[in-house]
Amino acid sequence: xxxxxxxxxxxxxxxxxxxxxxxxxxxxxxxxxxxxxxxxxxxxxxxxxxxxxxxxxxxxxxxxxxxxxxxxxxxxxxxxxxxxxxxxxxxxxxxxxxxxxxxxxxxxxxxxxxxxxxxxxxxxxxxxxxxxxxxxxxxxxxxxxxxxxxxxxxxxxxxxxxxxxxxxxxxxxxxxxxxxxxxxxxxxxxxxxxxxxxxxxxxxxxxxxxxxxxxxxxxxxxxxxxxxxxxxxxxxxxxxxxxxxxxxxxxxxxxxxxxxxxxxxxxxxxxxxxxxxxxxxxxxxxxxxxxxxxxxxxxxxxxxxxxxxxxxxxxxxxxxxxxxxxxxxxxxxxxxxxxxxxxxxxxxxxxxxxxxxxxxxxxxxxxxxxxxxxxxxxxxxxxxxxxxxxxxxxxxxxxxxxxxxxxxxxxxxxxxxxxxxxxxxxxxxxxxxxxxxxxxxxxxx
Amino acid sequence: xxxxxxxxxxxxxxxxxxxxxxxxxxxxxxxxxxxxxxxxxxxxxxxxxxxxxxxxxxxxxxxxxxxxxxxxxxxxxxxxxxxxxxxxxxxxxxxxxxxxxxxxxxxxxxxxxxxxxxxxxxxxxxxxxxxxxxxxxxxxxxxxxxxxxxxxxxxxxxxxxxxxxxxx
Numbered sequence: 001x002x003x004x005x006x007x008x009x010x011x012x013x014x015x016x017x018x019x020x021x022x023x024x025x026x027x028x029x030x031x032x033x034x035x036x037x038x039x040x041x042x043x044x045x046x047x048x049x050x051x052x053x054x055x056x057x058x059x060x061x062x063x064x065x066x067x068x069x070x071x072x073x074x075x076x077x078x079x080x081x082x083x084x085x086x087x088x089x090x091x092x093x094x095x096x097x098x099x100x101x102x103x104x105x106x107x108x109x110x111x112x113x114x115x116x117x118x119x120x121x122x123x124x125x126x127x128x129x130x131x132x133x134x135x136x137x138x139x140x141x142x143x144x145x146x147x148x149x150x151x152x153x154x155x156x157x158x159x160x161x162x163x164x165x166x167x168x169x170x171x172x173x174x175x176x177x178x179x180x181x182x183x184x185x186x187x188x189x190x191x192x193x194x195x196x197x198x199x200x201x202x203x204x205x206x207x208x209x210x211x212x213x214x215x216x217x218x219x220x221x222x223x224x225x226x227x228x229x230x231x232x233x234x235x236x237x238x239x240x241x242x243x244x245x246x247x248x249x250x251x252x253x254x255x256x257x258x259x260x261x262x263x264x265x266x267x268x269x270x271x272x273x274x275x276x277x278x279x280x281x282x283x284x285x286x287x288x289x290x291x292x293x294x295x296x297x298x299x300x301x302x303x304x305x306x307x308x309x310x311x312x313x314x315x316x317x318x319x320x321x322x323x324x325x326x327x328x329x330x331x332x333x334x335x336x337x338x339x340x341x342x343x344x345x346x347x348x349x350x351x352x353x354x355x356x357x358x359x360x361x362x363x364x365x366x367x368x369x370x371x372x373x374x375x376x377x378x379x380x381x382x383x384x385x386x387x388x389x390x391x392x393x394x395x396x397x398x399x400x401x402x403x404x405x406x407x408x409x410x411x412x413x414x415x416x417x418x419x420x421x422x423x424x425x426x427x428x429x430x431x432x433x434x435x436x437x438x439x440x441x442x443x444x445x
Numbered sequence: 446x447x448x449x450x451x452x453x454x455x456x457x458x459x460x461x462x463x464x465x466x467x468x469x470x471x472x473x474x475x476x477x478x479x480x481x482x483x484x485x486x487x488x489x490x491x492x493x494x495x496x497x498x499x500x501x502x503x504x505x506x507x508x509x510x511x512x513x514x515x516x517x518x519x520x521x522x523x524x525x526x527x528x529x530x531x532x533x534x535x536x537x538x539x540x541x542x543x544x545x546x547x548x549x550x551x552x553x554x555x556x557x558x559x560x561x562x563x564x565x566x567x568x569x570x571x572x573x574x575x576x577x578x579x580x581x582x583x584x585x586x587x588x589x590x591x592x593x594x595x596x597x598x599x600x601x602x603x604x605x606x607x608x609x610x611x612x613x
Contacts, residue, residue: 094584097585099593102594103600271497282530287530375510376469379526381535390498390526392498402502402507403503407497407526411562415557444584
């Protein structure tokens, strides 16, 4: 470890790994438990989590990951076990850290979408949307975005929510031994991605939602494609119900496992299906509507017990709710321009460049320097499939963000893992980790 | 809660005794480091029950940024995003943190969910949080030197053929 004396960047602040029980102080342990469970230290001590003397230490610390298949990427869980019981857990992250927030400071606002879309690679369009909304807020054009662009964004984001939850259902099934489910979930997701490929040209990492609107109009025949999708998926969701929801083994593995209370969820900053599974009715689409979510009908699904089964059931049924929203969007989709008619933000159509000198200049300026964004600081949050995705941008008036920060829902939700795992069996650790549905790309950024 | 909305117009509007701005329709208060914990406690009592995000900005190259009158100007600014779920409102708390003593008290006891976020801020900016239960790095390796999101931390580059360094 390197410590630079007299240099501001002292980096030796201790090990990231979990210390064995015999080496920690009682107050450290009790503070962490007490703060989250909202207990005093005396009450926390009564839970019997006190560290033991080295001779009596019957616990073992094992690593799950970072290459364990059920950790959904490169998540490393350090589990402290007494027999098969998990006493403590510490997620160690950072294995996928590639400095995307630093890189964002080098990329212009037009290029920024390519960066943020790679953070949560299971719901790239939500990330692009929140970035675009934040930039539009800074530019002061958020009220000028054409109707068609708004509805297209909603269509894509809802389809993306379906794809993301289908991916969750696939991996959740796989983690719990319903291996067939993995194939089914991927199959349905692939059909959604095929539609994305038709619209955006790519299955993932679209960079399609851009500041000022979307990159291109919907292709001819999109309505039929969406309707075909909406026809094929409900029957398959019913199959999932048959395969998993009603099965005693499935229920045994999930019900009452990894319970989180509403108070804990709020204290830990958990959002999305994890918060809703505890019974807290909070969905930004309903409570603080953006785009046109106030014009469509849908239900916010909440659980009752805050366990892994509730989280599974919420996601399964959110696919159905998203389909309900998509069906309304197909009905309501207006015609018109799909990006804002502001030459400083929107590149001119390719055909105009051959005719107009001014269009050529705008095109050149936008793709070399990029457009300048007025000075300011803004935070925008939307409801992604995993919870609140926030985008905090500071602009210094230049063509690239001075600072871009994405509030990744998985990163924050992952903190609830140690509290869900307290007292679980090690086999449940897989089920609980899976039910958080973390995407390590956005955890580490 | 001390909401001086009825204060004379020429005065800067305040909330919790701190200057309040509402640019882009977003409520932002600028808090002194000394009053940071007290104000955060007041906001929690006032209904801002969830702390969504803790992050920071290094204003090294943008020190002359716009700030309301009477707000201290420092190199770092820690940004805390709060959410009131009952009233459906957000509040952003900005705290200036000086370069020579980059530290703040931790919010862990108030909002345990800030544990990982504060570790990230420490990791990326070198701002330490006094009283944090686990002040280790979170994203970078534990023996890493420096704090990558500081503005004086070079991005570094690898030579790419046929592409001059993108000098922006």
